[in-house]
Amino acid sequence: MSAVLTPAGPTVAAAHEPPRLRGRRVRPAKILLSVLGLALALLWVFPVYWMMLSAVTPDAVLRSSTPSFLPVHFTLTNLRSVLTDSGFLNALGMSLMVTGLALVLVLVFAFFAALAISRWRFRGRKSFILAVLFIQMLPAEGLFIAQYQMMSSLGLLNQVVGISVLYVAMLVPFTIWMLRGFVAGVPIELEEAAMVDGLSRTKAFVRITFPLLAPGLVASGVYAFLQAWNEFTTALVILPAESAQTLPIWLRSFLSASANRGIDWAEVMAASTLIAVPVIVFFLFVQGRMTSGLVSGAVKG
Template sequence: MTPIARKRLGKILLNGAGILVFLYATFPVYWMVSTGFKANDQIFTTEFIPFPTHFTFDHFARVFTEGVANNSIWLYMRNSAIVALGTVLIGSTFALLSATAIARFRFKGRAPFLIVLLIVQMLPAEGLLIPLYLMVKRVGLGDQLLGLIVTQVALTLPFGIWMLRTFVAAVPKTLEEAAWIDGASRFTTFWKVLFPLVAPGLVATSIFSFITAWNDLVFALYLMSGSEGYTMPVALRYFFDQKGVDWGAIMAGSTLMTLPVVIFFLLVQRRMVSGLVAGAVKG
């Protein structure tokens, strides 16, 4: 086999492997969406039906009209949006400031602090449920969306600090020193020089924080005692009852729950690309 033929064969195998990975990753999403549009006789069958032969919107209509626990589905969507966006705004702000301090300053206890952050990342979220629950109740934030936001910030902040620390450390300090020589203040240097260069990392941490807070089930279930404070993952539990599982409504609700995550990613991914080329200095 000639070198050109081997190169072509390698590309074909690599592309084939990429297609298989793509199909493996996207098939559950496709099955969720297609099941939401299938009639019950096509859902509860032993036959493999890849496409709904008769599209129906009954499951989506039932999710919207009947709601969950005597509340509209929009209430749970609103609660999830408040928690997710609050986690992104608060968590990203603290993560960026903390990462900048760790990467730019040398202070006593810096290394132990980083080790503690790494250890916290190793702990499962369920292991932090009881201590976070007791802390939120003690400060009077129990059964409130703000308390849920605080817990999600606590869960996502260590990862955000570790990731942004790498981005901040990769920015040459000489860029900031040049801005100081030109008369820029520390805030101006941070906002116009450092921030554009670490924007891709900030977007990545924002996506992680948004998805983590949006998909959270355990903390939203146990921190909220009333159904008015539940988020979408908790609301979907009500379609599991003693009579059976309403897979059509669950898949329809899951599809609706997935759309905001996709929209959020489409809105911020452009910022991720633009941040890679922003913040250049004149030659």
């Protein structure tokens, strides 16, 4: 079949290796590669699996010399003890407040800015985009000392407002960039057609354009949420007090506290799992957008 479909090339290469085709016959190379792919997938997923498995295994079993690789000792004790830990609940509340405040501000600010740069051509537009793109690359590690000083002189260390302001500044650039793609994707002609039909500019925007932008706002919002929710570096510096810890900072001190009594890995993994699972679920929603946003500049503007 292969010989019929593919004219054998005159090259030597074609002689000892039949050219690839869409033939249905099983090729051993493909099977070998598939096995390799599965092995690598297993290797990659193992840490996540191990985290979740350890979370539902009693600590005594984890301390035994032979690990078990299946959930044969299933228990919810670890998860329950983390969920009733006052430190965890406190950090959860703090994370919700910080992320919530930052998220609302980021979305509003970035949405306005995205409208401006994709619906108008104005002097300074290009410089603004350039600045935004450079700013989103700046590492928190190069700024946190100054931010610490600023917040400490304003008395905003350990305050929700202080860290939220920094998160807004950190997240606004990429969110503008992401939303810009969505806004540009809604043709202005739609809005103009509605205006010809008698709607005012504002009404046309609210009734026609805004609903079409909703998916974009959700995707950008989830992305910004994940960034703020997972943020570690700035929170470590700006929220030094134990009562002001967000979840990532709390997990770190939970592990350190546990280390004093020989690390209860079951509880620590239960805490990690509780922090990771919601993030993973949200992440899966927006993943496609993120890849294209970072690499191919999202939708063409």
